[in-house]
Amino acid sequence: MNRRLDTAVCHQFGSQLPILAFSHSLPVTAAATNCGAIGIWGATRNTPEEIDEGLAWLAARCGGRPYGVDLVLPANMPERDNRELLETRLPQCHRDFVAALRTKYAVPDDGLPGTRSRFVRSQEMAHAQLGVVLASEAPITAMGVGSPPEAVSSLHDAGKSVISLVGTTEHARRALDAGTDMLVAQGYDAGAHTGDIGTFSLVPQIVDLAGDIPVVAAGGVATGRHLAAALAMGACGVWMGTAWLFAKEHDLDPLVLAKLAAADSGDTIRSRADSGKTLRQITTAWTDEWSEPGAPEPLAMPLQDILVGDLLGAVSRHRIEPLMKSEAGQSVGYFRERTDVASILDGLITEAVHVLDRLGSDI
Structure with missing residues (x-):
């Protein structure tokens, strides 16, 4: 490996590659770690019992190599995991809008919750999830x-390292004050929860602010050129998520995969319709409906979760194609075909080394 890819990420975590691979898929997470990167399993929508089982599964398959788990711990969430109480706070106009979507797209009401509504994002649930971790x-x-x-x-008392994803210098200062070990500067381009500042504007600011704390770049990362650019901006690696949606190890519905493969960078949108917080995803009938004039404004988290969670769960289970969707960053435009984790990493590293060698100077 090119010596310039032997960065603070590798030194801090004992990885071969300065790449953090985020995925909701356990097999992708394990494959990334076993290929020399650092697999990060997105488990915020899993129950404590599922997190316990998933982390045990990873421990058995990663052979002492570095891997991690990602949780979402926003402030000001309800104290208790009490869905019934939250349902009393859902405005009737929002209920009617969701009911109309169910009718319009013939989504069966199978009486089951979705991943967003089977528990409430609350202090109680966050405490239970964190306890398992x-x-x-x-x-x-x-x-x-x-x-x-x-x-x-x-987490530090338990001997664990902490990585904080940030989208502004204010977020970064709070994470640094809390004692985080590494920052992920996540730009506007990124999939899922993302802010307003572009990756190229954000990363150098966070690097300057962080001092000796390592910074990883996220948002729009798809190629070795992006990795080289991240190093040039002072980051010590990259965080990638969208790429792994195209991995064969990810058991993704073929209908969703086809939408992802057809999408260009301009075919994503930040929407609050899923969780109440901005969430970049591919454009679909779901995002279109919530963008229409007259559509209600999405509710704050976690009310929006409870409002739409059952419907989205049924959409997935019954494969209601117009409403089926996926989080994705603007890097989605770089991917067209399914391949495996090893091939994605090999291509990225080969290109990054070529670019760095061609530049011929230390970054």
């Missing part, structure tokens, strides 16, 4: 939203 063998915990100082402290 603390008791696990996972060496790394990433925080996709929020870096509560008490959580960072507890």
